[in-house]
Amino acid sequence: MDTEEFDLPRSRAANERLHALIPGGAHTYAKGDDQYPEGLAPVISHGKGAHVWDVDGNRYVEYGSGLRSVSLGHAHPRVVEAARRAMERGGNFVRPSALEAEAAERFLATVPTAEMVKFAKNGSDVTTAAVRLARAVTGRSRVAICGDQPFFSTDDWFIGTTPMSAGIPDTGLTVTFPYGDLPATEELLARYAGEVACLILEPATHTEPAPGYLAGLRELADRHGCVLVFDEMITGLRWSEAGAQGLYGVVPDLSTFGKALGNGFAVSALAGRRELMERGGLRDPRDRVFLLSTTHGAESHSLAAAMAVQSTYVEEGVTARLHAIGERLAAGVREAAAAHGVGDHVVVRGRASNLVFATLDGNGQPSQEYRTLFLRQLLVGGVLAPSFVVSSALDDADVERTVEVVAQACAVYRKALDAGDPAPWTGGRPVKPVFRRTA
Template structure:
């Protein structure tokens, strides 16, 4: 029997009338899910969420990888509630602000100072601005194999959604390849004396650094005189409490943090070497850099959330948080891949990547990645109680959650096999396939105009 998403669909229509794209993050948009099967959520508990149609679903992705301890994790929620009752925004720094800063500096191997904000883009753009101020240079070098660094012009101008961003700004961002020191060295040589910073993730779900790569980046940036900015938005507190720099033993000049820092609460940070960060402070004779100055950056509830998360990672959770995610992810991947192999679909449905940041591949009859086949897989998962654009776990995922997920995968594979046999998903999808979140036009998931055109 086909699951009903009637109330969620009605609510989604209302969202589209008042919110561009129907969601406040493109990755959360209804175009990322099968048509008329995009749940609108009411609440969450642990690794499950309740949708507007009354279904409890096992969730993956967990707030775009921001929730590692589970929805409604009591120690964090209690800390935030207590902070809110005591007032959250003042005209001077709070003790919580100091405690959070000292805690993060102690947590991050390469950090001597920190400045908090509310979203990752602000932190990363502040790092870029600081690097330009430090070096007097204008170009930003980004790793082109990695999908996202900021909503600001310096990065979004490199994506298909570059409307509204001038050619001059787009030209100030250049690219190099991950695990290819030669491409970075060539770029720094081509633009000698012009690259202000190298912005990259140390690793991703699907890509680990080859031996010597990160050390080579450190050496090249030091030799060139540019600033090395490590984006820890995903890796921070998911690879380790101290981020990827702790795992791989490297020290960037600056690093940017968010997502898991607050278990879903809004808190992000720019951390780094004192001599750089002080250009935004008062211990400098240089022209001051407008580093980060936000009304809500030091808002106490987000910082209280971070402190409670840090406590959980320091033993308050009752188990090693990262190790728990790694264990759950590994078990899930093994189960999914065993089911696919048993159904003869091992080359088409694959769970892969770092266990704490697991994704799935959906390939068509030719073996190529396919949005249509991805949609068919998502459709099956949703029908059988699983919400997930990925298989990214939290430490709150239980063996029961994994069992529900594996049952949903097993129930979905027969329709996937039929699609492979006929060479298409025709007649098997409820609507149009999902589309990339960052694309040049609303098509292929354009909505009708309000007047019906």
């Protein structure tokens, strides 16, 4: 279909309705219509497996499902059935249910590097709990975050470091260290000697850790008396069933999981060493830590869904399947880009189970304008892909179709590079970064 013919009138009307009722028009900024070409932000009607349908009736092959949370595909029958059975027995009670112990045992069997776990609903719940616990056990206030990584929490200790810091007091207690640079991290810890409560980072993203890097962080944390926290929201299950810590063999003091853990159901987890986790319990004589206390944290259907997800991963080798699908997709995209002379401009990066793409201009610099062009062409071809993060529901036909659409997009990309201006192919204003000071 020609881009001029592709229109989403019902989605546009639905977006207007969303903005009138919900600040930002979505419940997470990464889903905002400013992340898509102007007038081409589809509003979803439903999904099944690796496909979604918008309210205009268009079907898409979908990537990055649920911001990486739906790794088994939408409405996965095993997960839905587990949640349904739990809901029929009641969802929330005045005391813990037996399911909570079962879910904890299942999680700790999957992530054996942890000794205790506490469940919540969102990633921010558990990363902030990790920071609070680290501050309590060390008696220190500073938090060191990996400055090269985009997101850790909606709470003040992180959002205060971004351009969207309105409404947050400037405490200056969050400092940053660069990924992969042990000397710079050691210099930071020396500069703030005795002040840093924890180092928190994603153990891997689009960059694999260099040999010895994570072990080096472990040694630095031990030597400087701070807590090492792995944010495994993305790496959890996608890198291995036990996350990056299971793959790379480096054990953090605390780790946080979410996203793929529930396959779309709201569940997250704080896991870690018993000595630390018990500070938030009832059996430690020291000052109590208000670790996590959430009305819906142990909601039965979400815990049942998480148990089904973990069982499916282990029994069906899902992590290996995600890697295999991602490898086929990455190879196809790279071949299509090279064939149209844009191999240095449409660049696929990351682990095969967690692929992202960069759109570079004629000077090799990241370009929101070229990203807009690329996303627009993908949408027209029936591919909804803010990233190329795969789900296990994708089949060979889906990957082949995606590569065909990418090839068509790369042909247009080449025209724009030759013209020195992508504007005629963007259809309006460029897509925007999430973190910016004004709308």
